[in-house]
Amino acid sequence: MATTHHEVIKQWAEARNATPATVSGTEHGDHLGVLRFDFGGDSEGLRHVSWEEWFNPFDGRGLNFIYQEQRSDGQQSNFFRLENPGREDA
Template sequence: MAEKQGNQTPNTPDVSETELREMKVDELRQEARDEEISGASGMRKEELVQEVAKAKSGNDAGDSGSGDSDSDADDLGAGPEGGKIRRGPDSSKSLKYSQEVTSTEDEPEREGRSLATTHHEVIRQWAEEREGVPATVEGTEHGDHLGVLRIDFGGDDANLRHVGWDEWFATFDERGLNFIYQEQRSDGQQSNFFRLENPQREDA
């Protein structure tokens, strides 16, 4: 049998980065929380792989015990509004009738329920469960700022450019947006429906 060529991190003989990369992002985040890595909810997959590999090898032992790592990660994931819906003069009717979600523990009241949140980790988990990637529409940029925000579910839209979650959420918060979405359609099937709304003006 061929040996696994998985470990690219020096001094980590028992940690296979290949195996870590085969894990789902939410599994990696759980590994990171177990290792008390602070800020795991804000990391991308490759960052999680590197940090978990370092923590498991003991290379980063001096940095991990810096207080309330779990609560810090939760706070970081909530966003500046704590997950609460932003309201304004141009709030849509769909926002008014949506169930507010302020935690990853919140469940829809029923199948097909319209949901709304500003909680970063709720949005990220929803997207990643559907293999969605944060993206922006090419040609809509404003100087150095991202243009129209989207989530790419692997379609054929050549105008979408993938970006990091940190940049996506920074723009999301800067524009004061709400994330309106569904977990399931009324027939119980998983839904990819979402839209972004700025309650302070008509165009998001």
């Protein structure tokens, strides 16, 4: 069975003890706003959400998860970004 992008994202986040989150105050009605992960550091302004809540807007917005496994020094990297290929603001 092929690994889905949801499984890849969850495995990446769980390996870093990251919790799915949203930035408080960026919601649009009942819809989550800015998607983030809480890595257990400075989580001020973040609200934890379930994976289902996190993946609904991720899929609905057609986002791509761009991530790094390791930094150039070999240490685990927490770098990621969410890319919307449909936006033309570059």
